Amino acid sequence: MDLISKHNIVHRYEKRSLLIAINCVAGLAIFFFGYDQGMMGSVNVSIDYGAYRMKYGDVLLQDGANQVEVQDSTLQGGIVSVYYLGTLVGCLLGGWIGEKIGRIKVMALGAVWGVVGASLQTSAMNASWMICARLVNGIGTGMLNVIVPVWATETASHTSRGQFVAIEFTLNIFGVVVAYWLGFGCSFVDDGFSPFVWRFPIAFQILPLLFLLAIVFFFPESPRWLVKVGREAEARYILGRLRGEDEYGLAEAEFQDIRNIAELEKKSGKSNSYFHMFWDIMPKRIGGGTSGNLHIGRRVQLVIWLQILQEWIGIAGVTIYANDIFSQAGYSVFKSRWIAGINDIFYMFSTLIAVFTLDRLGRRVTLYWGNVVMGISMFLSGGFSALAQQNMDNESKRASYGAAGAAFTFVFTAGFGATWLTVPWLYPAEIFPLQVRAKGNAWGVAGWSIGNGWTTLLLPIMFKNIAEKTFYVFGACNFISIPIVWAFYPESNQRTLEEMDLLFAADSPFNWAAEKEFARLKAENPDLVQAAQRHQSVVSGMEEGGGGRKGSRGLSLVPGGGGKKGLEEGEDESEGSREKFG
DSSP, rough: OSSOOOOOGGGGGOHHHHHHHHHHHHHHHHHHHHHHHHHHHHTTHHHHHIIEEEEEEEOOOTTTEEEESSHHHHHHHHHHHHHHHHHHHHHHHHHHHHHHHHHHHHHHHHHHHHHHHHHHHTTTSSHHHHHHHHHHHHHHHHHHHHHHHHHHHHHHHHTTHEEEEEEEEHHHHHHHHHHHHHHHHTTGGGGTTTTHHHHOOOOOOHHHHHHHHHHGGOOOEEEEEEHTTTTTHHHHHHHHHHOOOGGGHHHHHHHHHHHHHHHHHTTTTSSHHHHHHHHHSGGGHHHHOOGGGGOOOHHHHHHHHHHHHHIIIIIIIHHHHHHHHHTTTTOOOHHHHHHHHHHHHHHHOOOOOOOOHHHHHHHHHHHHHHHHHHHHHHHHHHHHHHHHHHHTTTTHHHHHHHHHHHHHHHHHHHHHHHHHTTHHHHHHHSSOOOHHHHHHHHHHHHHHHHHHHHHHHHHHHHHHHGGHHHHHHHHHHHHHHHHHHHHOOOOOOOOOOHHHHHHTTTSSSHHHHHHHHHHHHHHHHHEEEEEEESSSSSTTSSSSSSSSSOEEEEOOTTTTSSGGGGGGOOOOGGGGGGOOOO
16 A cells, blocks of 8 residues: 555554554553643642742641642632643644544644643743643643544444543553652652652653654554545555454445445535534524534533533542542541552552443443442542541541541542543544544533533532532432433444444434434344445445435435435445455
């Protein structure tokens, strides 16, 4: 394949070995994301940073743990939260650019932005400088967050998408672990007074970004994006290598599906702008409904609120206030920080559960059992924390109740790592049409940015006014999430990316209507079920007015398309289905 650089690894590896290599690069980018989030925990309490440079606190001298006592929480919170404004800008920018120049180039661009942002943070001398640097760094992170899951899902097989993305998020939490323990170790330099305590952990993130930038162009572009922009020869070759020469027929069928769906989607909406995607949920009389039976606006709302729910089920509170919870158990400041680091390691290993269960149980069941475990843990953690506060004059009881509350913090963290950590990032990368998949995933990252910014600003107020009762709010959000997921979120597991348009073809927003319509469309279009087994295109005949063998049923998602629910009769065999891999 002369169109692809001879140095690209797609020529050397195929099938699972190629997918593993792709997953490693995606994991490297996600590792940076985790590290970037985790490092600020130790940076915020470093003396030179908080007391002398940012000037939001005073020096607090403690045995074995000198740190900053925050006096201006607004300034500290603003420095932290502006990062999420950057991720919001970065995800929207990355999604827009990713549709135009491809997934690989946006990953490189995000890495460059990240290096610039990290360099600016490392050299920051005051709060204004740091705020600007955090904003720049957030833009780079947002670009990577929006494009990496899309690239990973577009190259993986539909039977293993969940497993590969779950592995990436194991590396994400590994980044959190590295950041925590690196910061913990640096805190002992010069008794915590040295600028090295905070500058080195920030600078460390430049290393994975430079490595990512150095190797990313040796990896294959998404075959689905290549089809979208008309580079079909490259797409066919890459897809053939991903699936293997021994799976030639299935790879050819998948290629035809991608091509036919791409052609269909070009006809299915009036505009693919961010505004039209968001406004699509509104009635047609006020300019909504422009995507027809694709129902892109509904998908946008689903991914935004799934990410917001992810933050409000409690992970932000547990992450930020873990040290306080452990202190209630009677542990010293030093030991509380040490136990919090152990909790992060426990958190990392819990993500491996999703690697082995996500593609077996599905997205919905994974979210259900996670909500049950986390909801119970939050109520119990809050209850035991309250009992610890009520027994401050009884050291034995306070320590016992505090230890119980701390134990359920571990349980909560494990439950989150095994379930809700991965699904809200995987689902947006799965459910959107090819024409707007990067932009669609950008809406998911936007929801994450909103959720994080929201909780970052409100949690200090909540903990100050209602203390441990904040955990009851988190517990309630967990149980409220169960009926929301049950009613509105269709199952994407074990379904190809090309089948998602059928899954969201129903006019009703409810899951049972989506599943019923999906089953009906596949039953009335037998090619959708059987073609892959015959090494033919599973969506052959879906284009408006064409495709499929004579007499077979085709699907039109074009607004105003003819036939019941947009179904039309196909006439001729798709010309593309006769093409073979070169």
